[in-house]
Amino acid sequence: MNVRIVDTAEDVAAAAAERVAHAVTARPGVVLGLPTGRTPVATYAALRQKTLDWSRVRTFNLDELVGVAAADPRSYRSFMHEHLFDAVNLPPAHVQFLDGTASDLAAECRRYEAAIAAAGGIDLLLCGVGLNGHLAFNEPGPSLVARTHVESLHAATREANAGAFGGRVSAVPDRALTIGMGTLLGARRILLLATGAAKAGVVAAALRGPLTTELPASWLQVHPAVDVLLDREAAGAVAP
Numbered sequence: 001m002n003v004r005i006v007d008t009a010e011d012v013a014a015a016a017a018e019r020v021a022h023a024v025t026a027r028p029g030v031v032l033g034l035p036t037g038r039t040p041v042a043t044y045a046a047l048r049q050k051t052l053d054w055s056r057v058r059t060f061n062l063d064e065l066v067g068v069a070a071a072d073p074r075s076y077r078s079f080m081h082e083h084l085f086d087a088v089n090l091p092p093a094h095v096q097f098l099d100g101t102a103s104d105l106a107a108e109c110r111r112y113e114a115a116i117a118a119a120g121g122i123d124l125l126l127c128g129v130g131l132n133g134h135l136a137f138n139e140p141g142p143s144l145v146a147r148t149h150v151e152s153l154h155a156a157t158r159e160a161n162a163g164a165f166g167g168r169v170s171a172v173p174d175r176a177l178t179i180g181m182g183t184l185l186g187a188r189r190i191l192l193l194a195t196g197a198a199k200a201g202v203v204a205a206a207l208r209g210p211l212t213t214e215l216p217a218s219w220l221q222v223h224p225a226v227d228v229l230l231d232r233e234a235a236g237a238v239a240p
Ligand code: GLP
Pocket: 035, 036, 037, 038, 039, 040, 062, 063, 127, 128, 129, 130, 131, 135, 136, 137, 157, 160, 161
């Protein structure tokens, strides 16, 4: 893994936006995997400031909450429109999301896997990491799922997502649709972003600890092309 430590969260955002901009410029039809969460907000803000042609870019978001409709302001689709999509010339037909309100969730997961394959796979996948080591919504446990699936969210993950639900943890859906670990690790290049002292422990374990299904992010170590961008705080426990 190629680990780069910069001073601040703003520096992480600037460097991440630079990577994405480079990917889009080098390959106008690039396929991006995109995350939600607090971490990428500043990266999307930095991207909005760039003059880039998104007309041939295609995107797949990594996950979506079950039961939250696309038009709901709390959906991850709404998040992406607010933070990036409404500000760039990305054709709506090039944007893919999992539908958390699909009547047949298993079929929706199969559709998503097929769509990613039909796009030729994900070229550059951005991700954050959950405090418990989850990637997208692949939660720690005795096993991991390779392909896109329905995941039961851990209490801590629902807590971390409560902000959008008026701080009410009970209002956060207890399930999500997520790309699987195999889908994620199938991306040609992965850019992991982490900022803030709260992530220091999980980042160190993910980068330097043993591979374990109890820490999905540890599996990034087996991928041949992972770039990790950390601010000083998130890098605090990573041995040099
Ligand atoms: C969320 C998302 C992940 C994200 C993680 C960390 O719930 N499903 O894709 O990376 O949790 O979020 P944050 O960046 O807010 O710490």
